[in-house]
Amino acid sequence: MITYLIKRIMWMIPMLIGISLISFFIMHLAPGDITSTEASFNPKASEESRQRLRETYNLDKPVMVQYGLWLKRIVQLDFGSSFASHQRPVLWQVKDKNGNISKGLIQEALPITLLINLFGIVIIFTISIILGTLSAVKKNTWVDKAITLFVFIGFAIPGFWLALLLMYWTGVNHQWLPISGLHSLNYQNLSMFSQLIDLLKHLVLPVFISSLSGLAGISLYVRNGMLEILNQDFITTARSKGLNEKKVIFIHALKNAILPLITIVGLSIPGLIGGSVIAESIFSIPGMGKLFYDSVLMRDFPVIMGILTIGSVLTLIGNLIADLGYAWADPRVRKGIIK
Amino acid sequence: MVYTKFKFSLNTILLCIFLVSCTDNKVGAPNYAGNYSKEDGGRLINAMTGEPSNLIAMIAGDSASSAIAGNIFNSLLKYNEQLNYAPEIAESWDISSDQKTITFRIKKGLTWSDGSPLTSKDVMFTWKLVTNPNTRTPYGSDYQLVKKATTPDAHTFTVTYEERYAPALDTWASLHILPEHLLKNEDINNTYFSRNPIGSSYYMLDDWKSGQQVALKANPLSINGKANINNLISRVIPDTSSQFLELTADNIDLMSINPIQYQRVFPNRADLTKKISLYKEMGNGYTYLGFNNKKAPFNDVRVRKALNYAIDKDEIIKGVLLGLGEPLSSPYKPGTRWNNAELKPYPYNKNKAISLLQEVGYHKNDNGFLEKNGRVLKFEILTNQNKQREMTAVIIQRRLKEIGIDVSIRVIEWASFINQFIKTGEFDVVLLGWSLSLDPDQYNIWHSSQQGPGQFNFLGYENKSVDRLLEKGRMELDVNKREKIYHEFSTILLDDSPIVYLYAGYGLSAINKRVRGIKEPSPPAGIYHNSHDWFIPKTLRRNEISDN
Numbered sequence: 001m002i003t004y005l006i007k008r009i010m011w012m013i014p015m016l017i018g019i020s021l022i023s024f025f026i027m028h029l030a031p032g033d034i035t036s037t038e039a040s041f042n043p044k045a046s047e048e049s050r051q052r053l054r055e056t057y058n059l060d061k062p063v064m065v066q067y068g069l070w071l072k073r074i075v076q077l078d079f080g081s082s083f084a085s086h087q088r089p090v091l092w093q094v095k096d097k098n099g100n101i102s103k104g105l106i107q108e109a110l111p112i113t114l115l116i117n118l119f120g121i122v123i124i125f126t127i128s129i130i131l132g133t134l135s136a137v138k139k140n141t142w143v144d145k146a147i148t149l150f151v152f153i154g155f156a157i158p159g160f161w162l163a164l165l166l167m168y169w170t171g172v173n174h175q176w177l178p179i180s181g182l183h184s185l186n187y188q189n190l191s192m193f194s195q196l197i198d199l200l201k202h203l204v205l206p207v208f209i210s211s212l213s214g215l216a217g218i219s220l221y222v223r224n225g226m227l228e229i230l231n232q233d234f235i236t237t238a239r240s241k242g243l244n245e246k247k248v249i250f251i252h253a254l255k256n257a258i259l260p261l262i263t264i265v266g267l268s269i270p271g272l273i274g275g276s277v278i279a280e281s282i283f284s285i286p287g288m289g290k291l292f293y294d295s296v297l298m299r300d301f302p303v304i305m306g307i308l309t310i311g312s313v314l315t316l317i318g319n320l321i322a323d324l325g326y327a328w329a330d331p332r333v334r335k336g337i338i339k
Numbered sequence: 340m341v342y343t344k345f346k347f348s349l350n351t352i353l354l355c356i357f358l359v360s361c362t363d364n365k366v367g368a369p370n371y372a373g374n375y376s377k378e379d380g381g382r383l384i385n386a387m388t389g390e391p392s393n394l395i396a397m398i399a400g401d402s403a404s405s406a407i408a409g410n411i412f413n414s415l416l417k418y419n420e421q422l423n424y425a426p427e428i429a430e431s432w433d434i435s436s437d438q439k440t441i442t443f444r445i446k447k448g449l450t451w452s453d454g455s456p457l458t459s460k461d462v463m464f465t466w467k468l469v470t471n472p473n474t475r476t477p478y479g480s481d482y483q484l485v486k487k488a489t490t491p492d493a494h495t496f497t498v499t500y501e502e503r504y505a506p507a508l509d510t511w512a513s514l515h516i517l518p519e520h521l522l523k524n525e526d527i528n529n530t531y532f533s534r535n536p537i538g539s540s541y542y543m544l545d546d547w548k549s550g551q552q553v554a555l556k557a558n559p560l561s562i563n564g565k566a567n568i569n570n571l572i573s574r575v576i577p578d579t580s581s582q583f584l585e586l587t588a589d590n591i592d593l594m595s596i597n598p599i600q601y602q603r604v605f606p607n608r609a610d611l612t613k614k615i616s617l618y619k620e621m622g623n624g625y626t627y628l629g630f631n632n633k634k635a636p637f638n639d640v641r642v643r644k645a646l647n648y649a650i651d652k653d654e655i656i657k658g659v660l661l662g663l664g665e666p667l668s669s670p671y672k673p674g675t676r677w678n679n680a681e682l683k684p685y686p687y688n689k690n691k692a693i694s695l696l697q698e699v700g701y702h703k704n705d706n707g708f709l710e711k712n713g714r715v716l717k718f719e720i721l722t723n724q725n726k727q728r729e730m731t732a733v734i735i736q737r738r739l740k741e742i743g744i745d746v747s748i749r750v751i752e753w754a755s756f757i758n759q760f761i762k763t764g765e766f767d768v769v770l771l772g773w774s775l776s777l778d779p780d781q782y783n784i785w786h787s788s789q790q791g792p793g794q795f796n797f798l799g800y801e802n803k804s805v806d807r808l809l810e811k812g813r814m815e816l817d818v819n820k821r822e823k824i825y826h827e828f829s830t831i832l833l834d835d836s837p838i839v840y841l842y843a844g845y846g847l848s849a850i851n852k853r854v855r856g857i858k859e860p861s862p863p864a865g866i867y868h869n870s871h872d873w874f875i876p877k878t879l880r881r882n883e884i885s886d887n
Binding site for chain 2: 031037044048085167183195236280286
């Protein structure tokens with residue numbers, strides 16, 4: 001088992017190098033660099049100053065050399081700092097000589113995105129398992145059809161549009177929920193508990209919108225898995241033993257039906273750090289999606305590479321966790337690994 | 340991860356349809372109609388689409404940064420309401436008889452918001468900083484023209500230029516003076532100060548929640564005197580529809596709006612017009628159709644003129660801006676002295692366009708397209724992802740098709756646009772914008788020497804008389820003589836038609852009626868120029884008990 005783990009982790013290194021190399025080159029295929037952003041299209045800005053900026057950032061060197069420089073820093077876990085004029089560190093905070101701390105871009109954006117996505121995943125999986133099981137058990141009845149219709153509407157409805165309608169309804173018309181942002185203006189003066197409530201209130205709509213589109217896929221997955229299991233001999237056996245239907249479904253069938261979900265959970269780990277640009281823009285949430293999107297438009301290479309690197313590390317770890325989870329849940333796989 | 344470019348216009352339209360059909364909701368009934376006298380205090384909340392990057396303006400390039408930094412820092416002089424130079428840090432300035440030396444006399448007793456004195460040393464420090472090659476500023480070149488700068492005493496700052504340089508005062512009006520005592524040992528490119536600045540103007544930084552909001556508070560030591568409104572909070576709300584909802588819900592006081600909201604949404608919503616006023620002012624930029632003047636057929640002035648006649652600017656202003664803009668005939672703000680009022684835009688005249696093209700040798704072929712020597716007159720309009728520009732291109736395409744020109748449109752992301760087309764010069768026609776700068780100097784855009792890659796005369800315009808006028812205008816510090824030079828320049832430029840001036844859109848704002856003291860109609864400098872003088876009467880303030 002341990003040799004298997006070590007082998008898997010060692011394999012990640014060449015994978016990561018490959019991924020970063022490809023990302024780096026693709027990123028450089030897009031025309032332009034930090035000096036060609038819209039703000040620099042100002043007749044008062046001279047070409048010499050842009051050229052100097054390119055030299056400072058080594059953008060005048062061949063891509064291979066730039067990759068080498070980047071790799072050299074990254075193996076020391078130095079993600080560098082943004083090319084943007086604020087020059088903030090990409091990953092983690094740094095202290096200057098006076099002891100002032102400037103926080104990392106990912107450090108600030110990641111917790112927000114993680115929070116929303118974790119809520120989202122828990123909600124998606126819980127509701128999907130319930131809905132999926134229900135549709136499988138009540139196969140082809142109106143319940144099944146209504147659930148399918150609902151999850152597909154949720155999948156198909158444009159998120160930004162629904163978001164705006166809900167913002168209008170809950171925020172402007174009824175003032176139940178805040179419209180956008182993460183905190184109220186008087187956040188600092190609230191008690192700890194009220195601060196938590198304030199944050200949660202701000203998260204209700206973003207989490208709802210981001211969960212809605214995820215329901216369709218997973219609930220249908222559960223439904224199909226469940227149907228397949230329900231037709232198998234051991235279920236017939238369980239029923240013929242005289243077990244009541246609840247026991248058959250929840251203990252015998254469901255356990256087997258959600259087994260494949262482990263892979264999906266594993267694969268959604270990298271998704272945890274990715275935010276949606278649309279939702280984040282509408283709800284004014286400074287998360288990872290907006291950070292990545294803005295850096296791509298600005299050609300802020302250190303930030304783009306930072307996010308991609310962390311994303312790929314998490315994807316690889318997610319795969320590993322999924323495999324281990326399988327081994328834990330399924331004796332057949334476990335035996336295969338130990339062999 | 341999903342990285343879809345968000346379509347603002349689509350959701351604005353959907354939202355408008357939805358909002359127009361919605362019923363009123365209850366609003367408290369503050370008396371907006373009353374007359375109020377000025378009082379101190381209160382809090383103004385506005386919205387911005389992007390977060391400022393760096394409050395040291397010479398290093399930041401984004402508009403959010405300059406908007407916030409402008410509340411914190413001062414320059415030697417400023418533009419007043421009528422866009423004339425007025426004292427700020429300097430109480431007066433003299434120009435030597437050879438017009439090469441400017442002496443600024445700095446007001447006495449000025450302080451930074453931390454209490455330290457603001458003197459000519461700080462001005463000197465700032466000049467050294469902006470001209471230092473290690474400073475990552477794109478704006479250094481203007482200040483490098485200064486041959487010698489001296490500070491004879493704490494209240495005098497003198498600069499001597501190698502050559503007479505007419506835009507000099509404009510450059511000093513846009514350079515924020517920075518505190519030497521806080522920055523002398525700092526790396527200006529990467530300093531904590533850039534997000535925790537100490538300035539001298541109306542406001543000082545109170546609190547900056549990254550990605551969410553920047554809060555400013557009135558600076559009691561402000562060298563301009565105290566602003567009426569105590570707290571100025573700028574919330575980062577990237578989506579304009581969300582901004583609109585926040586404005587509707589009374590959570591923000593102020594936002595920029597688009598022509599649809601100005602003309603269609605607000606007039607239909609009595610509940611909004613009751614509490615929100617709309618303002619329009621001359622905008623700061625114009626949109627143009629620029630020809631690749633080096634490339635056939637645009638190297639023939641008759642073709643450029645024909646296209647200018649064939650485009651109906653009024654129709655574009657009506658269609659794209661819903662009438663909220665003005666046609667232009669020079670690259671200067673209408674109503675300012677640099678704008679030559681005698682010039683008139685090319686009127687829409689289809690027949691004149693056709694006869695000019697026939698003169699060049701074009702005739703209609705069997706398919707109805709204009710053709711010369713077997714080659715159809717066709718070209719591509721390039722523009723960046725900007726809804727108004729895309730719509731404009733479509734209207735132009737239709738008008739030009741009417742006279743037999745085959746136009747295609749291509750919309751490209753900004754960085755690709757610059758690198759693949761502008762820098763290489765491989766384009767036919769672009770649809771872009773320039774700002775309407777306050778100084779009339781247009782050397783970088785129209786002088787024939789400015790055509791290198793990365794320079795701004797990418798349209799390849801060359802005219803000896805224009806070159807001479809631009810050189811002369813740069814060296815003439817007498818405003819009346821200067822005015823004449825630029826009027827002549829605009830006349831030639833219009834006649835040469837290297838670009839078609841399409842429109843200068845109005846800047847549109849929606850501001851809650853609790854905010855008082857806004858000048859209407861807006862002076863040439865715009866409605867925001869006296870924002871320090873705005874006030875919020877106590878009875879109209881939001882419930883602010885929990886905040887202070």
